[in-house]
Amino acid sequence: MIEANLDDQTGExxxxxxxxxxxxxxxxxxxxxxxxxxxxxxTKLTVLGNVAEKRALTQLILKETSTIGVRYQTxxxxxxxxxxxTVETPYGAVQLKVATYDGVTKQTPEYADCARLAQQxxxxxxxxxxxxxxxxAQLNEED
Amino acid sequence: MIEANLDDQTGExxxxxxxxxxxxxxxxxxxxxxxxxxxxxxTKLTVLGNVAEKRALTQLILKETSTIGVRYQTxxxxxxxxxxxTVETPYGAVQLKVATYDGVTKQTPEYADCARLAQQxxxxxxxxxxxxxxxxAQLNEED
Amino acid sequence: MIEANLDDQTGExxxxxxxxxxxxxxxxxxxxxxxxxxxxxxTKLTVLGNVAEKRALTQLILKETSTIGVRYQTxxxxxxxxxxxTVETPYGAVQLKVATYDGVTKQTPEYADCARLAQQxxxxxxxxxxxxxxxxAQLNEED
Amino acid sequence: MIEANLDDQTGExxxxxxxxxxxxxxxxxxxxxxxxxxxxxxTKLTVLGNVAEKRALTQLILKETSTIGVRYQTxxxxxxxxxxxTVETPYGAVQLKVATYDGVTKQTPEYADCARLAQQxxxxxxxxxxxxxxxxAQLNEED
Amino acid sequence: MIEANLDDQTGExxxxxxxxxxxxxxxxxxxxxxxxxxxxxxTKLTVLGNVAEKRALTQLILKETSTIGVRYQTxxxxxxxxxxxTVETPYGAVQLKVATYDGVTKQTPEYADCARLAQQxxxxxxxxxxxxxxxxAQLNEED
Amino acid sequence: MIEANLDDQTGExxxxxxxxxxxxxxxxxxxxxxxxxxxxxxTKLTVLGNVAEKRALTQLILKETSTIGVRYQTxxxxxxxxxxxTVETPYGAVQLKVATYDGVTKQTPEYADCARLAQQxxxxxxxxxxxxxxxxAQLNEED
Numbered sequence: 001m002i003e004a005n006l007d008d009q010t011g012e013x014x015x016x017x018x019x020x021x022x023x024x025x026x027x028x029x030x031x032x033x034x035x036x037x038x039x040x041x042x043t044k045l046t047v048l049g050n051v052a053e054k055r056a057l058t059q060l061i062l063k064e065t066s067t068i069g070v071r072y073q074t075x076x077x078x079x080x081x082x083x084x085x086t087v088e089t090p091y092g093a094v095q096l097k098v099a100t101y102d103g104v105t106k107q108t109p110e111y112a113d114c115a116r117l118a119q120q121x122x123x124x125x126x127x128x129x130x131x132x133x134x135x136x137a138q139l140n141e142e143d
Numbered sequence: 144m145i146e147a148n149l150d151d152q153t154g155e156x157x158x159x160x161x162x163x164x165x166x167x168x169x170x171x172x173x174x175x176x177x178x179x180x181x182x183x184x185x186t187k188l189t190v191l192g193n194v195a196e197k198r199a200l201t202q203l204i205l206k207e208t209s210t211i212g213v214r215y216q217t218x219x220x221x222x223x224x225x226x227x228x229t230v231e232t233p234y235g236a237v238q239l240k241v242a243t244y245d246g247v248t249k250q251t252p253e254y255a256d257c258a259r260l261a262q263q264x265x266x267x268x269x270x271x272x273x274x275x276x277x278x279x280a281q282l283n284e285e286d
Numbered sequence: 287m288i289e290a291n292l293d294d295q296t297g298e299x300x301x302x303x304x305x306x307x308x309x310x311x312x313x314x315x316x317x318x319x320x321x322x323x324x325x326x327x328x329t330k331l332t333v334l335g336n337v338a339e340k341r342a343l344t345q346l347i348l349k350e351t352s353t354i355g356v357r358y359q360t361x362x363x364x365x366x367x368x369x370x371x372t373v374e375t376p377y378g379a380v381q382l383k384v385a386t387y388d389g390v391t392k393q394t395p396e397y398a399d400c401a402r403l404a405q406q407x408x409x410x411x412x413x414x415x416x417x418x419x420x421x422x423a424q425l426n427e428e429d
Numbered sequence: 430m431i432e433a434n435l436d437d438q439t440g441e442x443x444x445x446x447x448x449x450x451x452x453x454x455x456x457x458x459x460x461x462x463x464x465x466x467x468x469x470x471x472t473k474l475t476v477l478g479n480v481a482e483k484r485a486l487t488q489l490i491l492k493e494t495s496t497i498g499v500r501y502q503t504x505x506x507x508x509x510x511x512x513x514x515t516v517e518t519p520y521g522a523v524q525l526k527v528a529t530y531d532g533v534t535k536q537t538p539e540y541a542d543c544a545r546l547a548q549q550x551x552x553x554x555x556x557x558x559x560x561x562x563x564x565x566a567q568l569n570e571e572d
Numbered sequence: 573m574i575e576a577n578l579d580d581q582t583g584e585x586x587x588x589x590x591x592x593x594x595x596x597x598x599x600x601x602x603x604x605x606x607x608x609x610x611x612x613x614x615t616k617l618t619v620l621g622n623v624a625e626k627r628a629l630t631q632l633i634l635k636e637t638s639t640i641g642v643r644y645q646t647x648x649x650x651x652x653x654x655x656x657x658t659v660e661t662p663y664g665a666v667q668l669k670v671a672t673y674d675g676v677t678k679q680t681p682e683y684a685d686c687a688r689l690a691q692q693x694x695x696x697x698x699x700x701x702x703x704x705x706x707x708x709a710q711l712n713e714e715d
Numbered sequence: 716m717i718e719a720n721l722d723d724q725t726g727e728x729x730x731x732x733x734x735x736x737x738x739x740x741x742x743x744x745x746x747x748x749x750x751x752x753x754x755x756x757x758t759k760l761t762v763l764g765n766v767a768e769k770r771a772l773t774q775l776i777l778k779e780t781s782t783i784g785v786r787y788q789t790x791x792x793x794x795x796x797x798x799x800x801t802v803e804t805p806y807g808a809v810q811l812k813v814a815t816y817d818g819v820t821k822q823t824p825e826y827a828d829c830a831r832l833a834q835q836x837x838x839x840x841x842x843x844x845x846x847x848x849x850x851x852a853q854l855n856e857e858d
Contacts (some may be wrong), residue, residue, distance in 0.1 A: 001643075002789075007154035008823065010209075012540050013184035015150075016547070016554050018182045021610060028229045030577060030614070031184045031607040034460075035321050035746040036738060040154035041174045042745070043248030046606075048643075057794055059817050064553050066153075066823065068797065068814040071716075071763075071790040075575075075643035080629055082640060087207045099640040102631050106412070108580065110640065113442050113810060118445070122494050125445050126392075133416050134423040144357075146504075148459060151537065157827050159833070159840050165323060171750070173291060173328070174321040174468075176458040176748075180451060185459070189320075191357075201507055202531050209537065209838050211511060211528040214430075214477075214504035218289075218357035221344055225354060242354040245345050246837050249698075251294065251352065251681050254727050269678075272797050276702050277709040287500075291455075293726035297684050297755035301722075302697050304754045308466060316434060316471070317464040317756045319605075325733045326726035327746045329757045332723030334500075350696050352725075363499040364487055368497060383758075385497040386489050392494065394437065397584050404588070406638070408637050411588050434585035439638075440612035444579075447611045460613045462605030464750050469583035469592045472613045495582075526593045535841075553820075559848050566849040573785075596750060602757070603750040604722060620786075647718075647786035650773055654783065671783040674774050680723065682780065 001075055002049070006066040007042035014043055017064050021047055024060055037079065071088055080104070087135035091117040094132040107136050144218055145192070145200055145252035146283070147210040148177065157186055160207050164190055167245055211257040230278035237275040250279050287361050288335065290353040291320065293328035300329055303350050307333055308356055311344055368392070373421035377403040380418040392420050431478070431486055434463065436471035438495040443472055443540045448491050450476055453489055509533070516564035520546040523561040536565050573627055573645045574621070579614035582637040582639065586615055593619055596632055633671050652676070661709035663689040666704040678706050716788045717764070717772055720749065722757035724781040729758055732779050736762055739775055795819070802850035806832040809847040822851050 006014065014031065021029045028048040036042040045065065049057050054072065061070055080099035085107075087094055094117065095110040107133035118125045157174065164172045175187040188208065192200050204213055223242035228250075230237055237260065238253040250283065252275035253256065261268045292300065300317065307315045317318040322328040329373040331351065335343050340358065345391035347356055366385035371393075373380055380403065381396040435443065443460065457477040465471040474494065478486050483501065490499055509528035514536075516523055523546065526542045530558040538561035547554040578586065586603065593601045597637075604616040615635065621629050626644065633642055652671035659666055666689065667682040681704035690697040721729065729746065736744045747759040760780065764772050769787065776785055795814035800822075802809055809832065810825040824847035833840040 005743065008826075010153055011150035011185040012181075013554055015181040015183035016540075016544055018609060020790075028577065029609060030616075031183065031372050032604060032616070032747060033607075035320075035325070035327055036154060037733060037744060038155075038158040038324065039323065039325055040158035041176065041321055042154040044747070051578065055817075059819065062793075062795060062816050062821075063819045064555075066555070066821070068812070068821070068823075069794040071792045073262075073788065073790050075645050077641055078634075079641040079644045080634060083644070084259060099634075101634050102627075103238045104635045105633065106634075106638070106640070109725055111445075111580075112318070115776075117447055125442055126493075126495070129424065130419050137416065137420045147459045152432075156840055159325060159826075159830055171291065172323060173330075175318060175330070175461060176321075176572070176605075177610070178462075178613055180447060180458060180605070181609065182609065182611055184607055187459075187461070198531075199730070202533065204528055205476060205507075205535075207841075209535070209841070211526070211537075212506055212508040214361065214506045216502065216504050218359050220355055221348075222355040223348060237463065240354070244348050245341075246347045247345065248559075249348075249352070249354070254294075254731075257785055268728055269779075273705050273709065277706050280702065280706040281352045296721035296725055297751060299697055299754035299759040300752075302683075302687055302752040304466060312639075313433065315466060315502060316435045316473075319756065320472070320725060324727075324730040327728035327748065328726040329756045330469075350698075352698070358555075359502065361502050361548055363489075363500045363726075365498040366491060383490075383497070387491055388484075390488065392491075392495070392497070397588075401588055411585055412638070436587075439582055440608060440614040441610075444610040444612035462613065462748075464754070464756050465583060466754065467584075467587040468750070469587035470605065470615045470750055470753065471583040517834055559852065562845050563849050563852040566845065571613035578851070580779060593836070600720065602759075603752075604747060645788065647788050648819045649784055650777075651784040652777060664811060668781070673777050674770075676774065676778045676781070678777075683723075 002054070002061065002070050004045045004065060005035045005036060005042055005069045006045055006065055006067055009066040014045070017045070020064050021057070021060060024057065025049065025053055026057060035115040056109045079118045084109060085139070087132055087139055088129035089128065089135050091115070091121050091123070091128055091131060094128065094135070096132060096136055109133065144216045144282065145190040145197070145204065145213050147208060148179060148185055149188055149189045149208055149210055150179045150183045152209040156170035157188070160188070163207050164203060167200065168192065168196055169200060205246045212224070222251060230275055230282055232271065232278050234264050234266070234271055234274060237271065237278070239275060239279055252280070287359045288333040288340070288347065288356050289326055289349060290331045290347060290356045292331055292351055293326045297354065300331070300408060303331070305344060306350055307343070308428065310337065310343065311339055312343060313391040318320045324419035340355055371425070373418055373425055375403070375421050377407050377409070377417060379412055380421070382418060382422055395419065430504050431476040431483070431490065431499050433474045433494060433499045434465060434471055435474055435494055435496055436465045436469045443474070446474070449490060449493050450486070453486065454478065454482055455486060455556040514568070516561055516568055518557065518560035518564050520550050520552070520557055520560060523557065523564070525561060525562060525565055538562065573631065573647055574619040575612055575634060575640050576637060576639040576642045577608060577616045578617055578637055578639055579608045579612045579662065589617070592636055593629070593632060597625055598629060599620065605649065607624070650674070657711070659704055659711055661689070661700065661703035661707050663693050663695070663700055663703060666707070667706055668704060679706065716778065716790050717785050719749060719760045719762055719776060719780060719782040719785045720757055721780055721782055722751045722753040722755045729760070732760070735779050736772070736775060739772065740764065740768055741772060784786055800854070802847055803833070804843065804846035804850050804855055806836050806838070806843055806846060809843065809850070810814070811847060824848065
């Protein structure tokens with residue numbers, strides 16, 4: 001995890017930086033609103049990435065943002081095992097991510113599929129998620 | 144109430160603007176963290192001021208910040224009646240704001256007095272507040 | 287809508303106030319993190335209520351919080367028509383709120399029912415929601 | 430201004446809704462983090478739009494989000510007059526928005542131009558902004 | 573410390589999860605508003621707990637929330653020594669937590685006691701705190 | 716990095732604490748809005764400081780704030796090398812911080828200089844920054 005506090009960069013610039021960091025291979029990038037000295041509303045940048053990418057991500061943050069320093073912390077992670085299944089909804093096929101770990105199993109419709117179908121059929125995103133949830137339940141019953 | 148969404152100004156610049164607006168006579172100025180389009184972490188500026196100051200405050204906001212527009216809304220207000228009393232604490236005199244309205248009475252030690260004494264005696268701010276609270280209670284008992 | 291900026295009340299006190307205001311009949315109460323002058327992290331209290339309750343809610347806010355003033359604004363509202371239906375899930379009956387307006391219809395499982403069943407069966411809240419979503423879909427098909 | 434408090438919609442769903450509302454012609458859409466009853470972290474949706482679009486935007490919000498109600502408030506606005514000029518930087522042409530109002534004049538490099546050139550030349554966004562600022566200063570000197 | 577970023581769970585669901593984690597023995601649970609990619613307003617879950625509970629808390633987070641991964645970090649802690657004393661206020665007995673460490677001593681009225689008395693006597697929470705503060709000061713004087 | 720969650724201290728008190736900690740030699744102090752149990756809006760205090768100052772900063776946090784415990788984490792840091800240059804603007808001299816690291820070079824006008832000139836000439840802070848940016852560009856050209 002790499003972090004930097006940014007009080008001399010615009011929101012416009014920060015929106016740009018998020019894209020640059022994700023394209024460069026960061027696992028995840030997120031912003032937290034913070035309050036710094038001298039009445040400054042500011043933003044904390046957090047970048048999650050592979051340890052092997054540490055130098056490249058640091059260089060990128062120092063190049064693209066206004067900060068003159070970053071800080072690092074190693075976190076350990078537990079990630080559920082994932083595979084994908086496809087279900088048929090009235091609007092078309094939707095992939096579901098099936099995640100399993102230590103007796104826990106979760107199925108989540110893939111956002112990209114649902115968003116695409118919602119736009120194509122001019123229906124709410126919620127409707128596609130619900131259709132995928134119903135289709136997944138029927139699939140599980142048949143098993 | 145005057146508001147503007149700011150996504151192209153730095154936190155450093157916003158800290159400066161708060162001071163400028165308060166010196167110009169705004170009743171109150173505060174910042175709210177918001178999230179705007181294109182992944183931009185941004186800040187909403189809210190300025191409370193006298194209706195008669197509307198044009199001057201607008202001019203100042205447009206001059207000092209990056210926004211190209213502001214929006215206005217009139218809010219009605221209920222403000223408690225206030226007077227000040229002074230109590231003696233072991234660290235010196237502290238003013239209390241006494242606020243009354245519709246059967247409600249509240250006493251609050253003045254921040255500036257408490258902060259000054261805390262620094263002078265190298266004691267926590269909390270200790271001065273508590274001393275002022277105790278002194279106020281004794282005063283009320285004597286009445 | 288009644289609002290007040292609070293920079294001299296603790297979070298502990300604010301948690302208490304939310305309960306008091308909801309019990310007194312406010313439609314809704316929510317908190318927004320704001321940043322006030324002198325480097326103060328603060329909280330904006332917003333209370334939504336019936337216009338007829340304005341004086342009672344004002345009195346309550348002034349009594350229970352540290353603020354010495356509140357501000358008011360009238361907002362107009364559009365509220366969807368609602369009725370409730372009950373569906374049977376493998377875990378028991380769950381009410382669904384059916385909301386309709388201008389060609390839009392939405393069904394939402396009631397939180398209280400789902401939370402109760404999740405606790406009773408030691409299953410995730412998500413599982414009960416999904417079961418209710420599936421049951422609602424089957425009901426709609428039968429219509 | 431149309432607002433709704435959302436405590437039963439995912440962040441994923443909210444990212445989608447922002448796009449839908451902006452495509453439908455809303456002037457601006459932004460999110461504010463709020464805290465609702467029952468320990469719920471929630472999001473306030475604010476949509477700024479033309480009064481003539483009120484019904485269409487309401488219908489869209491009720492259709493696409495989980496809320497069962499929205500609230501409205503009319504704000505007055507002051508918007509600076511704007512025109513665009515083009516300056517030549519070492520990286521190519523950049524448009525500047527020139528905004529004027531009541532004796533105030535501001536020039537801001539257009540984000541889209543700067544972002545495009547930054548990506549094309551593999552340089553920080555900041556470098557393009559600075560180049561545009563310098564080019565604009567030279568232009569003003571020549572006038 | 574266990575953390576997870578949640579962009580596909582509702583606020584309603586997060587309110588439920590806080591209760592579940594606290595009941596399961598987490599020391600503390602808190603939410604931070606964050607902003608994730610694709611314009612998603614999201615929530616960071618932070619759980620503080622005993623290292624021995626790490627697996628159980630992980631299992632619970634993966635089961636009850638929508639995340640497919642969590643991250644861990646060990647923090648060292650300094651906790652003040654605590655004992656409780658009871659003071660008599662005009663409204664009844666109130667416990668005070670007395671915390672000491674390295675020359676620092678603090679007394680804090682217990683929230684649960686103050687809240688109970690405030691509700692019983694229909695007085696502001698602040699009034700009970702102040703009464704407890706005054707009673708504690710008298711106790712200290714008598715020592 | 717030292718952190719503490721504060722739900723029983725006022726914003727007023729937190730503004731005071733920030734000053735106290737910075738004066739005591741903390742590198743940086745910032746606040747993050749968080750949401751704690753029992754519907755409490757709260758604030759996370761983060762203090763960055765030298766490891767050698769750990770005990771002194773801990774003592775100060777426990778003395779000046781309401782928390783009864785703090786937690787620690789060591790972060791590694793990469794800080795750019797810095798030196799200062801002075802440029803002449805139409806409003807007077809402004810220092811620029813020049814930061815370099817691994818092929819990256821950034822120049823930033825010093826806030827204190829810009830703020831002082833903006834106030835002296837009654838011009839926006841932005842105008843001084845832009846003048847300093849232009850002056851720096853001319854300096855670089857002459858090199």
